[in-house]
Amino acid sequence: MSNWLRQHWRTFVLTLTRLARNPVATLLNVTVIGVALALPLGGYLLLQNLGSIAQRVAGTPQVSLFLARDAEKADVSALEARLKQLPGVHSVRFVSREQALQELKHSENLSDVIATLQTNPLPDAFVLEAAGGSAELEQLEPQLKALPKVAHVQIDSAWVKRLESLLQLGRTSVLILATLLACALVAVTFNTIRLQILTQKDEIEVGKLIGATDAFIRRPFFHLGLLQGALGGLAALGIVYLCMHILNRGILELSRLYGSDFSLSFFGLYDCLALLAFAATLGWLGAYMSVSRHLSGIEPR
Amino acid sequence: MISFSQVRKSYRSGEEALTELSFGIDDGELVFITGRSGAGKSTLLKLIPAIERPTSGTVLVNGQNVGSMRRAAIPYLRRNLGLIFQDQKLLYDRNVFDNVMLPLAFTGHAYKDASRRARAALDKVGLLAREKANPIALSGGEQQRLCIARAVVNRPSILLADEPTASLDSTSAAEVVEMFRDFNRVGVTVLIATHDEALVQRLNPRVLALRQGRLEQ
Numbered sequence: 263m264s265n266w267l268r269q270h271w272r273t274f275v276l277t278l279t280r281l282a283r284n285p286v287a288t289l290l291n292v293t294v295i296g297v298a299l300a301l302p303l304g305g306y307l308l309l310q311n312l313g314s315i316a317q318r319v320a321g322t323p324q325v326s327l328f329l330a331r332d333a334e335k336a337d338v339s340a341l342e343a344r345l346k347q348l349p350g351v352h353s354v355r356f357v358s359r360e361q362a363l364q365e366l367k368h369s370e371n372l373s374d375v376i377a378t379l380q381t382n383p384l385p386d387a388f389v390l391e392a393a394g395g396s397a398e399l400e401q402l403e404p405q406l407k408a409l410p411k412v413a414h415v416q417i418d419s420a421w422v423k424r425l426e427s428l429l430q431l432g433r434t435s436v437l438i439l440a441t442l443l444a445c446a447l448v449a450v451t452f453n454t455i456r457l458q459i460l461t462q463k464d465e466i467e468v469g470k471l472i473g474a475t476d477a478f479i480r481r482p483f484f485h486l487g488l489l490q491g492a493l494g495g496l497a498a499l500g501i502v503y504l505c506m507h508i509l510n511r512g513i514l515e516l517s518r519l520y521g522s523d524f525s526l527s528f529f530g531l532y533d534c535l536a537l538l539a540f541a542a543t544l545g546w547l548g549a550y551m552s553v554s555r556h557l558s559g560i561e562p563r
Numbered sequence: 564m565i566s567f568s569q570v571r572k573s574y575r576s577g578e579e580a581l582t583e584l585s586f587g588i589d590d591g592e593l594v595f596i597t598g599r600s601g602a603g604k605s606t607l608l609k610l611i612p613a614i615e616r617p618t619s620g621t622v623l624v625n626g627q628n629v630g631s632m633r634r635a636a637i638p639y640l641r642r643n644l645g646l647i648f649q650d651q652k653l654l655y656d657r658n659v660f661d662n663v664m665l666p667l668a669f670t671g672h673a674y675k676d677a678s679r680r681a682r683a684a685l686d687k688v689g690l691l692a693r694e695k696a697n698p699i700a701l702s703g704g705e706q707q708r709l710c711i712a713r714a715v716v717n718r719p720s721i722l723l724a725d726e727p728t729a730s731l732d733s734t735s736a737a738e739v740v741e742m743f744r745d746f747n748r749v750g751v752t753v754l755i756a757t758h759d760e761a762l763v764q765r766l767n768p769r770v771l772a773l774r775q776g777r778l779e780q
Contacts, residue, residue: 298596465656467652472641473641475638
């Protein structure tokens, strides 16, 4: 075991040395891989942030129940009692027409319009929160509409659903892009390793002649693929972080205009490690394919 | 230790390199394989480390049938053999010391032990002072001695040398041959393929003379 580890450690150091000896070629390869990975990674970062906004804004799904204009206090009380008994309803809040008008008056954009009104046009309303998600609320909708003195039922999660659909579309697009660019990464590594094998043809041949096993000969190429992939992943994270940093200046300015402090957040530590592992695995895969294809052709004669 | 029995080797081109070859070599023998170019000397040597496989017949090395050996087992066979090639097969992207270290890299020696062995081998062939030099800066004789150091660093029981004196002047050739004799004196079995009749006559060793792939009687 210690011998196995020692050989891997030696190979790792040798591979690092070889990469450092060819800084331009290494930098170019790592940049190509980094840019290829940065595209889907950037898309994923945007989607992740948009997803968190949707969740934050949507909060608990709600239903607004607008009452008929002729609803009396007794009707309101009876209705409130019935609503509280409905299964799946988490909370019931009554918003009187006067209270609703006051809230509108405090609204920055509508205060001028509200001031010109002669009478209060708003109906009394109940705001219900469901114990489950928006699906449960949609199931409740027919029952709510059938209740006496209910004029209109509005489920507030419709736009969230639209946003979720858009996000899902975005995720699928990012997945397709990531798959295509992962293939590109494998191809880049495949070619790099092919060139390395050709460069080290003499060494491989001599090694085979004097007793090197196939595993020993393959090992440096696997290490190279892994390292190149991981370095490419690191470059991708760097590129995305830099782009996010630049974009965040504009995003912060824009979100402040809407009274928010929203800005893009970077990936957590586990996400970063997962990406590095993924990139390293793709590098290894490219190396494996290249070594399997090209190494068997080099036999001492 | 080495046994050839009814060995035939023909190439895909149809060329018959060896025909019905049978002989045995005991532990600690010094044997010269002679013959003209194309007589089959190199092919015979290549059958021992399984660089080539016999078309028919049996090649036994240390009791192992090399002809039917699994591909994965061949590296372990070769680690017990010291190979010296006509074209030397040195690596010119590394220095003398690293060339000798190469066979030790995959045998699991700790670096300290490996470097001690490599320096001992270089000392044995008189190249310790040039361990940092690139092989390209060495003379023909020194390059051949470097090949010998690389071949013996794993302390093999058999040394196989293919035309080791072919490109050397008489003084260098004598030095190289003397080294083989030194290894043989300490019990290493040595097989040398050569077309240098004068060298063979001077040493008077056991000779396997090949002519068109057959042993001459």
